[in-house]
Amino acid sequence: MSQPANETSDAYTVVVFRGSASKPLRFSFPRKFVRKLLILAAVFVLADLLVVSHYVIRTGEVWQLSAFRAEAMSAREQTAAFSSAIDDLKKRISAMNEINQRLRVMLGIEPAKQAGDLSNGRGGEDGPVPDGKPGITNLPAEGNLQEGRLQNIETKELAAGGRIDPESAEIIAQQVRNEIDILSREASTQEHTLQELTQAAEQRSTQWSSTPSIWPVRGWVTSGFGPRVSPFTEKPAWHDGLDIGASPNAPVQAPAQGRIIAVSSDSKMGNMVKIDHGYGVETVYGHLAKALVKEGQRVKRGDVVALVGTSGLSTGPHLHYMVKKNGQALDPSKFILD
Numbered sequence: 001m002s003q004p005a006n007e008t009s010d011a012y013t014v015v016v017f018r019g020s021a022s023k024p025l026r027f028s029f030p031r032k033f034v035r036k037l038l039i040l041a042a043v044f045v046l047a048d049l050l051v052v053s054h055y056v057i058r059t060g061e062v063w064q065l066s067a068f069r070a071e072a073m074s075a076r077e078q079t080a081a082f083s084s085a086i087d088d089l090k091k092r093i094s095a096m097n098e099i100n101q102r103l104r105v106m107l108g109i110e111p112a113k114q115a116g117d118l119s120n121g122r123g124g125e126d127g128p129v130p131d132g133k134p135g136i137t138n139l140p141a142e143g144n145l146q147e148g149r150l151q152n153i154e155t156k157e158l159a160a161g162g163r164i165d166p167e168s169a170e171i172i173a174q175q176v177r178n179e180i181d182i183l184s185r186e187a188s189t190q191e192h193t194l195q196e197l198t199q200a201a202e203q204r205s206t207q208w209s210s211t212p213s214i215w216p217v218r219g220w221v222t223s224g225f226g227p228r229v230s231p232f233t234e235k236p237a238w239h240d241g242l243d244i245g246a247s248p249n250a251p252v253q254a255p256a257q258g259r260i261i262a263v264s265s266d267s268k269m270g271n272m273v274k275i276d277h278g279y280g281v282e283t284v285y286g287h288l289a290k291a292l293v294k295e296g297q298r299v300k301r302g303d304v305v306a307l308v309g310t311s312g313l314s315t316g317p318h319l320h321y322m323v324k325k326n327g328q329a330l331d332p333s334k335f336i337l338d
Helices: 002-009 031-107 142-159 166-209
Strands: 011-016 025-030 220-223 226-229 236-239 242-245 251-253 258-266 270-278 281-291 304-308 318-325 328-330
Touching: 011 031, 025 031, 031 166, 258 281, 270 304
Parallel strands: none
Antiparallel strands: 011 025, 220 242, 226 236, 242 318, 251 304, 258 270, 270 281, 281 304, 281 318, 318 328
16 A cells, blocks of 8 residues: 555646546646656747747848848949949040140140149059069959959948948948049149130130231232342341332221320331230331321221321332331231231
């Protein structure tokens, strides 16, 4: 009887009462079995909790990864759009630079000397390549360097599941800053060049309007500029102008715009008119029959300033035409283009 009691004390008994008339049912479970069953249930619950927590964590990571991918795609699209805009600006600045060079040639302006490659300055002391180190043949081309960096960034991005790490983002930002800095300096250079060209064009336009370029009177050359035999002394002499034969009272035109600075009479030159065209250029008209302008009057190219005559020391009706540059007489035929 003692053995059953020990067996009963080492087990858990479950009694099921089915009513007053029925005999109750008894179920006995050994303690070791119950202990093992509880341990198994605890392990099962713990495993279930681990699975559920792992699922929740993974679900959060998936949502976070999706957000990172969307952000990466948006950043990539913005970067591509920004790169396209930078390339377009580069093309426009390049076209502007080409136009500037053409205008410089047309206006006769020497191109500005470049201080060097502003975006690719290099220096330092070179030495021999150490043994076992790769030579320059293994180095990437300069034009492909940034492209290779971007490919490396894309590779890292794919390996990270579409996520851009801070180092890659900093590289992209630095490249964008470098591009903006280069474009800013180039735009500033082109702006300065355009200002120079504008000033030069205005100056050239004014200077051209003030440069004698037409016949002052229609006729024939009776005596050119330079050495000649004087018609009065029949000795060698220097002729400082151009004698243009014409009919009496033929109109004398201003060969360029300017201001009348003298209307006078001289024993040798007779009635004369002097025009200051600016830039050190003056023109003189002698042996006139009559001056049609007054001192201080502004004239334009083609305006009639006088009439051909034979006043002063003259052998017949003609115009004595002189061109002076900074007080020195020049050959007037060099200033006649028509």
